[in-house]
Amino acid sequence: MTPEEIAGTLTELFDTSAINAIAPGSWQVDTSTFRLLVLLSEDNTWLRVLLPIIPAESGQPFLGQFLEANFDDTQEVRYALSEGVIWGVFQHDSGTLVSPDLSNAINRLISLHQAGLDNVFNQFIQSRIRQIIQAAKQQGQSLQATMQSLERFYAEGLMGDINQTSEAREEVLAVWRRQLERLWNED
Structure with a gap:
């Protein structure tokens, strides 16, 4: 996917006022309930979509369940831990990624965010x-x-x-x- 195709997919999913190009190949989507980050690698070969789920401190007792969910339930997205936050993450080679797959991944990330701790609890x-x-x-x-x-x-x-x-x-x-x-x- 090109940066233009990524921006177009985001525009299909979100109100344009929620989408901010924060740098070349990087977007931030701000809604009333979440902040989604979409980041292309410097050489535009790899795409990463990130959505904070909960503070790591809140999820600490359930890390085993998060890992099990990665294995059994999350499909193309994953839970990850970084900088004191449990994130929903999607990573893909941008050369083979198509808009419907990016849309599906973003929707799954939003589902993980909405579920919060419910599923792992x-x-x-x-x-x-x-x-x-x-x-x-x-x-x-x-x-x-x-x-x-x-x-x-x-x-x-x-x-x-x-x-x-x-x-x-x-x-x-x-x-x-x-x-x-x-x-x-x-x-």
């Missing part, structure tokens, strides 16, 4: 639930016995908020029940 929780299931099965517990243990932990204040209402506790336990039922036979 859910993966983290799911892995913890699987660990609970594995431990329960190793102890010979059934799904029902495992659920009873969780109910007891909540009733005794070992889990959950001590000031939690009984209705709120029942909602949380219903979520536990659904997740345990969903994952029980996978392991």
